[in-house]
Amino acid sequence: xxxxxxxxxxxxxxxxxxxxxxxxxxxxxxxxxxxxxxxxxxxxxxxxxxxxxxxxxxxxxxxxxxxxxxxxxxxxxxxxxxxxxxxxxxxxxxxxxxxxxxxxxxxxxxxxxxxxxxxxxxxxxxxxxxxxxxxxxxxxxxxxxxxxxxxxxxxxxxxxxxxxxxxxx
Numbered sequence: 175x176x177x178x179x180x181x182x183x184x185x186x187x188x189x190x191x192x193x194x195x196x197x198x199x200x201x202x203x204x205x206x207x208x209x210x211x212x213x214x215x216x217x218x219x220x221x222x223x224x225x226x227x228x229x230x231x232x233x234x235x236x237x238x239x240x241x242x243x244x245x246x247x248x249x250x251x252x253x254x255x256x257x258x259x260x261x262x263x264x265x266x267x268x269x270x271x272x273x274x275x276x277x278x279x280x281x282x283x284x285x286x287x288x289x290x291x292x293x294x295x296x297x298x299x300x301x302x303x304x305x306x307x308x309x310x311x312x313x314x315x316x317x318x319x320x321x322x323x324x325x326x327x328x329x330x331x332x333x334x335x336x337x338x339x340x341x342x343x
Contacts, residue, residue: 200334203261205268206234207253207282207290210245214276214290217242218269220333222254230319232301235312241271243313249303251287252317256297258328259340264292265331266338286321296326 185191207216221235232254236243246252257265264280267273276282276290285291286300301317332339 197335200332203257203265203331203333203338205255205257205292208245208249209288209290215242215245216268216275216290218265225316231316233314233316235314237312247306251289252301252303253285253289253291254299254301255292255295257331258296258326259331260328261331262338296328296330297324298322
C-alpha cells in the first residue's frame with residue numbers, strides 16, 4: 175500500500191468505513207417505483223447506474239429488509255425517476271420509513287405496464303426486470319429500458335455528505 179501525504183491513517187474495512195467514504199461521493203437521486211399487491215411502492219435510490227447501451231440496461235440496489243423489497247422482488251416492471259433539485263421533499267418522503275409515499279402532495283399516475291410514474295421529474299423510464307442478484311444485505315436489480323421520457327426541466331438533485339443538495343455553478 176502506498177502512503178499519500180496528508181491523508182489520515184487507513185482503517186480496516188467495515189460498514190462504517192464504506193458509509194464514510196460514500197458520504198464523500200456525490201450521487202444523483204432517483205425514485206424507483208413498482209406496482210405491488212397492496213398498491214404502489216417506491217423508494218429513494220442513489221445507487222442507480224447505467225450498465226449497457228446495447229441492450230439498454232441499468233441497475234440499482236435495494237436493501238433486502240426494505241419495506242419496498244417484497245413488491246420489488248416480484249415486480250416484472252419498475253419505474254425509474256431522476257429527481258430535480260426542486261424535489262428534495264419528494265426524495266425525503268420516499269426515503270422515510272413508514273411514510274405515505276403516494277399520498278398528497280406526491281403527484282403520480284399509472285403508467286405503462288401498470289408502473290407508477292411520478293410527475294414533474296427530470297426524466298423517467300419504465301424498465302423490465304431481468305435479474306435480481308443477492309449482494310450482502312442488499313439485492314442488485316438489473317432492468318432493461320422499455321420506454322421513457324428524458325425531457326423534464328431543471329437541474330439534478332444530488333445526495334452528498336448525508337443530505338440532499340444541488341449543483342453549484
